[in-house]
Amino acid sequence: MQKFIPSTVFYTPDALNARGQKALLSYPGALHEEIKQHNRLPQLTDNHFQIKSNVLVLGRLKTLVCRESGRSSDFIAPSLANGCMGACAYCYVDRNKPVNPITLFTNTEEIMLAVDKHVQQQPWPKVPNQTHPQYYTYDIGCNSDVSVDAAISDSVQTAVEFFREHPKAFATFATKFVNPELLAYDPQEKTRIRFSLLPHKVSKLVDVRTDTLEKRVGAINDFYQAGYGVHVNFSPVIVYDGWLDDYRELFEQLNEAVHPKVKEQMSCEVIFLTHNQWQHEANLSINPKAEELIWVPEVQETKRSQFGGINVRYQHQLKSQWISAFRKLQQEVIPWCPIRYIF
Numbered sequence: 579m580q581k582f583i584p585s586t587v588f589y590t591p592d593a594l595n596a597r598g599q600k601a602l603l604s605y606p607g608a609l610h611e612e613i614k615q616h617n618r619l620p621q622l623t624d625n626h627f628q629i630k631s632n633v634l635v636l637g638r639l640k641t642l643v644c645r646e647s648g649r650s651s652d653f654i655a656p657s658l659a660n661g662c663m664g665a666c667a668y669c670y671v672d673r674n675k676p677v678n679p680i681t682l683f684t685n686t687e688e689i690m691l692a693v694d695k696h697v698q699q700q701p702w703p704k705v706p707n708q709t710h711p712q713y714y715t716y717d718i719g720c721n722s723d724v725s726v727d728a729a730i731s732d733s734v735q736t737a738v739e740f741f742r743e744h745p746k747a748f749a750t751f752a753t754k755f756v757n758p759e760l761l762a763y764d765p766q767e768k769t770r771i772r773f774s775l776l777p778h779k780v781s782k783l784v785d786v787r788t789d790t791l792e793k794r795v796g797a798i799n800d801f802y803q804a805g806y807g808v809h810v811n812f813s814p815v816i817v818y819d820g821w822l823d824d825y826r827e828l829f830e831q832l833n834e835a836v837h838p839k840v841k842e843q844m845s846c847e848v849i850f851l852t853h854n855q856w857q858h859e860a861n862l863s864i865n866p867k868a869e870e871l872i873w874v875p876e877v878q879e880t881k882r883s884q885f886g887g888i889n890v891r892y893q894h895q896l897k898s899q900w901i902s903a904f905r906k907l908q909q910e911v912i913p914w915c916p917i918r919y920i921f
């Protein structure tokens with residue numbers, strides 16, 4: 579995984595608990611600057627993409643709310659962090675945010691306490707569902723990439739240990755990075771990692787600064803061996819001439835690489851591409867080739883998002899046909915990897 583070495587670290591005074599101080603001291607060469615609020619940064623001269631790799635913010639999360647999910651997990655835990663050093667052309671985490679550096683929330687214990695309070699209010703035993711037959715599942719990586727966060731502090735390790743010991747709660751997160759440090763966390767099957775996979779040639783173009791597809795596929799067995807549940811996340815699915823041939827190749831790659839024991843527990847989730855007008859305009863100057871693939875108005879329709887931005891997604895009828903084609907291919911090549919949901 580590419581090393582994250584920020585040149586500036588902003589921090590709020592209330593973020594400087596032992597974890598925050600340690601994170602601050604890990605970047606002695608960076609400019610350290612105190613700020614009042616983690617979401618109000620001073621004017622920065624770097625562009626959006628440079629800021630993602632050059633700036634770290636240490637803050638304390640005050641709104642400790644678990645939200646409903648129902649897809650990748652039952653609930654979304656309060657964020658351990660927000661932002662990511664990757665620069666994927668379609669990233670929804672960045673949408674409508676002029677700057678979005680990694681903001682690490684150092685009050686992990688308070689965040690886990692909020693999860694504990696929340697899960698204790700749920701009926702028990704849980705009614706089994708597609709997220710887990712027994713435990714309540716919490717996505718801990720909806721606003722960041724947890725593998726990257728784990729390289730900055732022990733917050734992810736603390737979270738994995740919390741879920742390991744918890745009698746009712748289970749953690750899950752999707753990632754596009756391979757951080758071998760996570761292999762030592764001993765999750766004892768109480769954390770599920772979902773490796774996000776796109777066909778090789780598309781991934782090279784749109785997954786910027788992430789680990790390669792080959793690395794992610796190559797890590798699956800190791801993470802299972804280390805005690806993680808391992809699923810795959812086919813998202814976003816990008817449609818272009820020959821997309822199904824490329825998915826066939828990807829499925830065959832998985833078929834080859836995944837150990838039979840790992841196959842027995844693996845499922846997948848599939849989300850077709852959505853994109854965003856603001857993001858499209860920002861990408862045009864730095865990754866125009868990616869835009870040719872993901873901004874295709876002839877087959878897309880627009881939708882105003884709940885945050886006011888203009889999102890685009892594939893036209894409904896076309897998408898229904900493509901979903902059927904995807905399902906058929908999955909049944910043919912990787913029938914051992916059932917689809918948990920697809921849309």
Ligand code: SF4
Nearest residue numbers: 662664665666669754
């Ligand atoms: S790795 Fe995930 S969170 Fe990071 S930029 Fe890519 S899509 Fe966004």
